[in-house]
Structure formats: C-alpha cells, structure tokens
Amino acid sequence: MTEGEGLAARRRAQGEEVASAVDAARLLSLVDEVSSQGALPDKGVERLALTESDLAARRLLVDLARSLGATPFRDAAGNFFFRWRGQADLKPVVIGSHLDTQPQAGPLDGALGVCSGIETMRALTTTGIQTRRPIEVAIWTNEEGCRFAPGTMGSAAFADPGLLESFKASRDEHGVSFGEALGALDSSFQDVPLRELCRPLSAFLEVHVEGGSVLDVNAGQLGVVDRVQGARWFQARIIGQSAHPGTTQLSRKHDALMAAVEVASRLYELLREGDEHLRLTVGRMRVEPGSINVIPGKVELSIDLRHPDSAVLDSVEALISAMAGPVVGCDVTLERTMLAEPIEFDNRIVDLLERNSQRLGLPCRTLASGSFHDAVRLARLCPTGMIFVPSIGGLSHNPEEWTPPRDMAAATRLLALTAVELADQDGN
Amino acid sequence: MTEGEGLAARRRAQGEEVASAVDAARLLSLVDEVSSQGALPDKGVERLALTESDLAARRLLVDLARSLGATPFRDAAGNFFFRWRGQADLKPVVIGSHLDTQPQAGPLDGALGVCSGIETMRALTTTGIQTRRPIEVAIWTNEEGCRFAPGTMGSAAFADPGLLESFKASRDEHGVSFGEALGALDSSFQDVPLRELCRPLSAFLEVHVEGGSVLDVNAGQLGVVDRVQGARWFQARIIGQSAHPGTTQLSRKHDALMAAVEVASRLYELLREGDEHLRLTVGRMRVEPGSINVIPGKVELSIDLRHPDSAVLDSVEALISAMAGPVVGCDVTLERTMLAEPIEFDNRIVDLLERNSQRLGLPCRTLASGSFHDAVRLARLCPTGMIFVPSIGGLSHNPEEWTPPRDMAAATRLLALTAVELADQDGN
Numbered sequence: 001m002t003e004g005e006g007l008a009a010r011r012r013a014q015g016e017e018v019a020s021a022v023d024a025a026r027l028l029s030l031v032d033e034v035s036s037q038g039a040l041p042d043k044g045v046e047r048l049a050l051t052e053s054d055l056a057a058r059r060l061l062v063d064l065a066r067s068l069g070a071t072p073f074r075d076a077a078g079n080f081f082f083r084w085r086g087q088a089d090l091k092p093v094v095i096g097s098h099l100d101t102q103p104q105a106g107p108l109d110g111a112l113g114v115c116s117g118i119e120t121m122r123a124l125t126t127t128g129i130q131t132r133r134p135i136e137v138a139i140w141t142n143e144e145g146c147r148f149a150p151g152t153m154g155s156a157a158f159a160d161p162g163l164l165e166s167f168k169a170s171r172d173e174h175g176v177s178f179g180e181a182l183g184a185l186d187s188s189f190q191d192v193p194l195r196e197l198c199r200p201l202s203a204f205l206e207v208h209v210e211g212g213s214v215l216d217v218n219a220g221q222l223g224v225v226d227r228v229q230g231a232r233w234f235q236a237r238i239i240g241q242s243a244h245p246g247t248t249q250l251s252r253k254h255d256a257l258m259a260a261v262e263v264a265s266r267l268y269e270l271l272r273e274g275d276e277h278l279r280l281t282v283g284r285m286r287v288e289p290g291s292i293n294v295i296p297g298k299v300e301l302s303i304d305l306r307h308p309d310s311a312v313l314d315s316v317e318a319l320i321s322a323m324a325g326p327v328v329g330c331d332v333t334l335e336r337t338m339l340a341e342p343i344e345f346d347n348r349i350v351d352l353l354e355r356n357s358q359r360l361g362l363p364c365r366t367l368a369s370g371s372f373h374d375a376v377r378l379a380r381l382c383p384t385g386m387i388f389v390p391s392i393g394g395l396s397h398n399p400e401e402w403t404p405p406r407d408m409a410a411a412t413r414l415l416a417l418t419a420v421e422l423a424d425q426d427g428n
Numbered sequence: 429m430t431e432g433e434g435l436a437a438r439r440r441a442q443g444e445e446v447a448s449a450v451d452a453a454r455l456l457s458l459v460d461e462v463s464s465q466g467a468l469p470d471k472g473v474e475r476l477a478l479t480e481s482d483l484a485a486r487r488l489l490v491d492l493a494r495s496l497g498a499t500p501f502r503d504a505a506g507n508f509f510f511r512w513r514g515q516a517d518l519k520p521v522v523i524g525s526h527l528d529t530q531p532q533a534g535p536l537d538g539a540l541g542v543c544s545g546i547e548t549m550r551a552l553t554t555t556g557i558q559t560r561r562p563i564e565v566a567i568w569t570n571e572e573g574c575r576f577a578p579g580t581m582g583s584a585a586f587a588d589p590g591l592l593e594s595f596k597a598s599r600d601e602h603g604v605s606f607g608e609a610l611g612a613l614d615s616s617f618q619d620v621p622l623r624e625l626c627r628p629l630s631a632f633l634e635v636h637v638e639g640g641s642v643l644d645v646n647a648g649q650l651g652v653v654d655r656v657q658g659a660r661w662f663q664a665r666i667i668g669q670s671a672h673p674g675t676t677q678l679s680r681k682h683d684a685l686m687a688a689v690e691v692a693s694r695l696y697e698l699l700r701e702g703d704e705h706l707r708l709t710v711g712r713m714r715v716e717p718g719s720i721n722v723i724p725g726k727v728e729l730s731i732d733l734r735h736p737d738s739a740v741l742d743s744v745e746a747l748i749s750a751m752a753g754p755v756v757g758c759d760v761t762l763e764r765t766m767l768a769e770p771i772e773f774d775n776r777i778v779d780l781l782e783r784n785s786q787r788l789g790l791p792c793r794t795l796a797s798g799s800f801h802d803a804v805r806l807a808r809l810c811p812t813g814m815i816f817v818p819s820i821g822g823l824s825h826n827p828e829e830w831t832p833p834r835d836m837a838a839a840t841r842l843l844a845l846t847a848v849e850l851a852d853q854d855g856n
Contacts, residue, residue, distance in 0.1 A: 212675025247640025247798035370675035
C-alpha cells in the first residue's frame, strides 16, 4: 500500500466510522423537538418563514450547535451556518436544508435535512474525528415561498447576492416585507456573527423528503437525485365588476370568479392532454369581495407549472400567457413571478452518493426531483447533491407527511459518510 | 261634502303637505353623514352588521331622532325603532330598511331607506302634523347576511321570534357569534329601551335602491314592487388532499380546487341554459391551505340561487343537490343555508303606491324585485310595500352604487304621502 493509498483508506474508514455513529433515536428526538416549534393543535406543523416559530427553531439549533462545539454564523439573507472546524481553513462542505414550512404542513419538509446535518455533526463529536475541510450545517431562509414569494430566497441570494434587494421588497399578505422580517431576525440574533454571501463552498449536500411516490417506502429505498425539473409560477389577476346577484342578468354580468373558473378549466385541460411529466396547480384563489350575495369583482389566482424540459415549459408558458385578455366579460392579466430552470446535479456527486449507498448496504434509486429545493440554487456555485427519503403515501405539504425513522437514519448515514469523504478530499 | 268625505279630504291634504315638506338637500346630507360611518378610503362604504361602524351609524340616528322629538327603542334582535307619536296608541305604520352593507359596497343599499324614513319624520316635524297612528322609522339588523348568514336576520326574527335562538349561534369568520355581537350592541345602547319582538304593525313601507337595470334612470322612474323572487343559499364543502404540486401526478391528485372548478362550471352551465329569470352566483370560494405550491386540500364555496318561481327553484335545487358526491377524486357535500320563498306584496299597498305616484306626478313602473329585502319578512305580519329608486348602471353591492338625488327625494315624497295616509286610516 502506497502512502497515498493508505491515506485514502484511512479517510474511507473515517467516513464509515462517522456514519456508524449516527444515532437514529437522537435524530428522531431532534426532529420532534424542532416540530414542536409551530406545531398545529391537532397534527402537523406551520412554521412560515421568519415568523416567531421559525426564529424559535433557529434559536434552539444555535444553542445546540454551540453546545456541540460548532460556531454559528449567519448572512444578510438570514441563512444560518454551524461550522465544525476542519484541519485547515479550506472551502467547507455544507450540508443542510430549510426550517420554514407551508401552512398546515408536516414535520419533515426542510427540517429533516437540517436535523440530518446536526446529527452528522453530533456523530463527528462522538467519534472525535476532524476532517480536512470544515463541515457546516446550513439553514436556508424561506425555501417555501408561501409567505414571501418566490421560494428559495435564502439559497438564491447566497448564490447570487444581487437578488437580495428585490427579494427584500416582497411582502406577505399582511403587508410585512421580507426586508422587514429580516430586520427582526437581525435584532434577535445579534449574538450570531455575520459573514458574506456567496462564500466559496467545496460541495453542498441536502437530505430531503421526496414528497412524491417514486421511491418504494416499504423497501426503505433512498433516492439519489440526479436532476430537478423546472418550475415557473404565475399570478393571474382577473377584474370584473361586483354587482347584486339577484338583479344582474347573465348578459350584464362581469363575474370575475366565472372568468377565473374558465381560466382554471383551460389550465386543467392542458394537464389532461396527456404529458405525464406536466404538473399544473392552482393553489391560491382570492375572491373579492368574497360575499355569498355579491357577484365577485376581482379574483387573483396562482399557477404553479413544472416540467423536466425547458422547451415544454416554454410552450406551456406561451399557452398560459395567451389566456390574458378578455374572458367572459372580465379582463385577465398574467405575470410570471418565479422561474427555476431544470438542472442536472454534478455527476461526481451523484456517482459518489450511489457508490456510498452500496457501501452502506442501503437500497437506493436514482431519480429526478419533482420539487425544487435549495440545492438547485447551490448547484450554480459548487458540486451539489441531494438524498431523498421516501414519503409515506407520497404526501408532502400535508400534516400527514411522514417517513419511517429507519429511513431518516439511513439517509443521515449516507449523508455523513459522503460529507466526511468530500471534506477529506484534496484540493483547496 | 259629508263629514266622512271632509275627513278623507283633510287626510289627503295632510299627506300631500308632508310630502311637500320633504327636503332633497337635507336628505342627501343625511345620506352623506351616514356614509361617513364605514366609508372606504377611496370610494364606497363597508359597514358590516354590528361592527363598530354599524353601531356608530345607529348612535348618530338615535341622537338625531331624539333631537326631532321621536322616541327610540329596540328589540332583542337588535332592531331599532324611532317612534313619532300618533293621536292614539294604535298599531304603528313602520317605514325603514337596514344600515348594514356588504364588504366594499355603496352608500345607498339599506341606508337610503332608513334616511328616507328619517326625512319623512323631519317633514312631519316641519309641518307639525300628527297622524292618527304612530309612525316609526325602523333599522333592521343584518339584512345582508355576509358577516352572519343568513340575511334579513333582524326582520325575520321580528316576524318570527322563534328564529332568534338559531340566528344567535351563527358565527362570522373570526368566530364571533351573532349572539355575542348583539351583546355588544346591548351594552352600547342601554339608554335605548327594549320592546318585544313581533309587535302588531299596521303597515310596513321600505324605500330601497333597485340594484338592477329595469327602471329607467334617465326618466327618473320609480318602482313599485309587487313581488319578490325567491332566493336560496347553499354552502358546498369539498374535501380533497393537500399535496406537493411538483411531485404529485394527475392520477394521484385529490385537488379540491379542481373539484370546485368542476362544480362551479356545472352551475354556470345551468345558468347558460337560457332561463332569463334564473340567477346563480358563486360569491365566495375559500381555498385551503391557499398556498402557491400546495395542491388545495379543502375548498368551501357559496351558491346564491334566485328565481321568481318556487317550482323552478325546487328543480334547480335538485340539480345542485345532485352535485354532491365524488367529483374528480374529491368529496363534495352541500347544505342549504337560506330559503326565502317568492312572495307577493299586498294588493292594497301596491295600488295605493301606484295611485300616489300618479298624484305626485312621478313616473313609476310596477316591477318584481330580484333581490330579497326586509320587506319580504314583514309581509308575513302586515300589509307591506316597497318603493325602488333606479340604480345608475344597475349597480349595487359595489362602491359605485348611486342614484340621482332627485330620485331619492321623489321616492321619499311618495313614502311620506303613503305613510301619512296609512297612518290616518281608520281601524285599530
């Protein structure tokens, strides 16, 4: 065995040692603890970006990271990082996800990826292993985009700081801007030092629930994500004329909801045309004045469009845009509010994750992601990979969202092994 | 001339004297003053039932009525009455309408009828005329039914006090019950004594905006309402399953908004089938969780159905009820939340209003009402009539709702003449 071979073998053994130190019960208990921040009375979690429960969950993890000996810091986009020092001050390997959720959501979307990162750090603590590079656990701000649109604001601004100013102007439905909400976070976390956006990273890895039904949950199958489909959001604004429903004949009606139903029907027609990869959802419909006995004068609706192929996205966008104009006596305007192009993850990371799942004896399948993630933004910046855990019933963005704890631990072992190996790699 | 003929002539002259004393500028100024309670920043009025602005408008009118020498009182349903004493303590003639509005509404729907009543009382004050019977101006509670469903709660409970208990349980979208809101009114108006519901009335007259396009606004045409079409409200509840929009294939979607759009489309189909008297409106659609990137798991929508013919209402209701059950993978349930049968007003009142408009030289047309009104509830109890003023552009439940002040004054003269005549009639 040459000296180089010996080093490589030691590094491999080091990764396996950390992976073995991953503790399933400890991980599950952390997931539970994070879920208690924003827990809904009955079941599920609602922890919208930069609300009190989001800040409380961050505080919990800042304290925990410090107690483990990691150094917390943050950036101007509200992203948090817990740094586990390396042998040298090289570009770090970053692992993590987001803490914010949809309304009436489950406990895992986002939080599991952060908790897997923390558990990896705990396994490093247990083994006393120090990798060549630092390993950081990241919490990205506002991945969901439901309080402040668009989504993945934190990771997008990290990768492209020029975006931050426009993000800051985005307002929630109570009129609070993202910039103002960041100000509140800033006040609460004066003890956590700031670092710059867009620092060079060596690699980024994210564990996440699949939120779909491709992985075989009964077989405990993990997913290695090799690409992510593109997503585009649109906002349609429909102006009619509110009027009395008892006196206004059909021919004189300018019923904005009637027009909205027509627009939605045309969208659903596109969905039924048979492209099995096409996803089209109207998730939000706001009706004004929204009274039983008033013909609606105004409706706003959201459109979420997804497909793995940019060309298809372009052609469906053209069809959606063509819906603007007069519809049953009302005026429809459309605006695109988010664009996330389909991406492919770095082959080397995909290969490494596949090899490592075999080494750990974990059933695994390579798949495309239907949902977008912070990893999509980081992929611009450094070699990036994602590990999916299966979702029971394919559910996500739902209080019933869950994954067998065995699979959460398995994904964390794969994360730990791969992160340690990447952190031990040569180079600057 | 016999003694009886002399009395009849004096009474007619008395009515004309009061009608002549109606002051258009004073009426308009009162309409403006009432509009300032709940005025929207830009244009229009929002004075939902039993909100602060509703109570403030009532306080304004209680003070005004007292200053005119009238006696205010109220009942257990929150209805207010301002009593102008008659020569004898006989059953009163009641004139009035409601003060509550829809969200983002106009200044006249309801308020004009109350202001016409107050102006009639002012004209009585000016002339010093005292009629045989008392004349009372009424403010009926929660006619609109948008904060607490159903509508016409105050007048319905006045006519049928047994309804009040179930009305009290109705809750607004913040969870406040109608009973609790009545409690707040009770506390604010301890100075206004209570009287019983369902007191015997001699007659009821209501001035109201048409809110439709039958009357010729350019000709200053008033309307004498001889019948009111029936109205029925339904609430549809659609349960699907919230899920991730990027990962969930069409075949696995249980998209509650997709089902709601299907239900609404079928309703609109009924409307397009050609019965020009049929009115069908979906005024409210609440989508949960209502996020851009979550497939909706639950939708509630309201249906407002109207027609002059009960048999048609029955058959359309049967078609609506048949929409319950599975729809595109979701479960639809339907409940009827309001029933107002078509009614015909007392011939004697209709005839008297027609004759009196001729006497005053006012262009007038007899018509059916497309909207329901407090008068529909009072018609169970006593001879009842309605006077419509034309609506510019047919608009109502809209900030742009307006009527030329000349027509408001003309309707008030017709009201005053007719009320005084009815109050001078013989009998008990």
